[in-house]
Amino acid sequence: MPEEIVLALEKIIDDFVFDKNGARVNNAVAIATLKAPLNEGGFKLIDLRSRNEAIALMILQRYHAPADRRPVWPPEEPTHTTVAGIPPIKVPPSHSEAVAAKYNAQCAPMTITPELRDSMPFWYHIGRRPDTRALYGDKWGVCQQKIHHFSTTKQMVDHARKNDAPDHLMTPTCDCYSCYDDRLTGCDNPIECRKNASTKLDSLAAVWDPRSDANQVPHRTAPNPEAIDGFKETWNRTMTENGDPTHHIRVLVDWKKEEQRTLPTADIAPALLPAWDTPRTTVYTDGSCSGNGTASARAGSGIWYGENEARNEAIRIPTAMASNNVGELVAALVAIQKNPRVQYLDIVSDSKYTIDALTTLLPRWADEGFTNCKNKSVLAAMYGEVLASSSTIRTRKVKGHSGDPGNDAADALAATGAEKEVPDHLNLRKGVFIKGAGVRLATATQSLLYRAIRRRADKHIRARTEANIDTIQSVIEEINGEKPLESAIWDSLGKGTVLTKKAKVFLWKTVHEGHKIGTYWEKIDSNPLTARMPCSLCQAPVESMAHILFECRASGQETAWQVFNELWDRTGKTKPYITLGTVMGVGLVQIKDERGKIITGATRLFRILLSETVYAIRLNRCDWRIGKGSDPTKILPPPEVRNRLLRAVNVRLRNDRVLTNHRSYGKKALNRKLVERTWYTVLDEAPSSALPPDWATNMGVLVGVGRVRRPPGRNR
């Protein structure tokens, strides 16, 4: 796509998203922010450049497809090498080549099978040792390329081996079939040419040399045996890898230049035979995590071999990656690391995630560059350890807490690990190279490449957004006792929460400070007569969201908060301290009883009331500012503020009741009990203890909070 087309389309997208219709107006939030994923505060807006790059790579994929599906036209066009070490192809479109170069397309096999070693193109071989010189252009090199037309490593090996054939004599006049044939082809001196081929082959790293004993895959020559002794073997490297070099092209590779030659093979190659020194080891693994899903999660791994075994381990997971699944993964990872040379390493785990990873999913995830995976570092390390291990790793699933003594012991160790004072250092070294190995081109889809490209793009950071996220995290931590993850904050403004769509959009904008208020106007409207930065009515220096919601005399906030307090006080529950941070994090606020137990009804009510209150204040304020032209005489009178807010709350109540109808909404219907627990304290006409059983569905029974009685006392 030509640059001007990209620019034109981006302009159209920008105009549409911000409803600008071509006007030259600043965006409230950068388009780059909107391109982020939903749980990072974005809108998942398309990024055309990344999409085009993904498409360019898909074109490259087609050019490297198996020969029968590869472009062959135009016939006169020469072939050339796009990816070093890969057989030449028809010249792909230049932008595809540019993107291939940008994203470091290269041949990078994770597993080297005998078939692959044979079929690798010999010239410019990626496996040539860095300490050797390429001798491709010397006299014999020319002979081998131009006369014999050798291209693959197998052809070179076969050539070199002819000198060892039984019917061959090491004399220039030997007339064995091979010598006769070679001379007929045009080779001056077949014996020297073959010796030279042997010398050239010597420059290959042992793992790449088909003549060498270095066997990359000393075991696993048959498909996975299903469940031997109830154990399932890990995926089979020999069977799943493809001998075609083009199948090993990877893009978005992050290795440094000097690493590229030696990396993939040396680090994850298994030890040579004899592969194992112990016939069988059975190990129980388990993970544990308190506060799972929060920023204060604390996780541990347990590895249990037997009663009072010195090898038993209790590990604490580093805080940044603590979760239940990482606990499980690390337990298995360490078990694999510590047992590289047993015939059968049998891992017993209660984690489906871990077992699926080990038995089927890891190779696929590695092909995808772990693009869609969480826990990338641990998974990559696990993949590397399995590739490097000489053990046949098998897994068996047990049900957690089901009385299995081994599993229970591992569970106890995991809990001990989580309690440790200092997190342990995890050895994830084998994953480093794999993590940088990018995406396998042959099996990639456009959407995968797009996501992978997007993921490595720089994150667009807004200082004000970050500050607000920090505020929300500390406020919510204070109220709930647990610090929420940033993704949890964004999720709370996404689907499936109790907030209305409008409230969520309002809060999303508030977190990004995307409303056109306050300092937004600082640079734009500096004329003191028309300046929109300060609040004209209150003489406040900056018309910030905090000012509008908590201080402004024009927004009706005072009355709205009165109504909020009156309603909330009926619950008899303590009210969390309400600041702008509480407002932005309202979807996460939990109301708890004296013993710290979450009260679901009150929590839901609080979220509804607070979000409706602030949204109503915001509406009133906009009404005055835009609708009434900031006229000080046209501020909404308190009774109307009260009625509007009550109306909004009543609408929520009514919707809740309607949504409990199973006949209409089936499985999507709201839980009647939940709706009851939410509202019973604030209903107007029924004492909380005497609700009729069908109040939620029977619309005629209750009026709801339509008329709020004025509580006794002054100034209430």
Add this chain to the structure above:
DNA sequence: ATAACTTTCAAACTCCTTGC
């Protein structure tokens, strides 16, 4: 046909109630 999106499924963990 493909990719995006939604729903379903399955499991583990924590917290808490219930019953003995």
Add this chain to the structure above:
DNA sequence: GCAAGGAGTTTGAAAGTTAT
């Protein structure tokens, strides 16, 4: 005090559905 079981949360894969 303890075990069993359930609610509510998390995790993630896979199946199913829809849009293009």
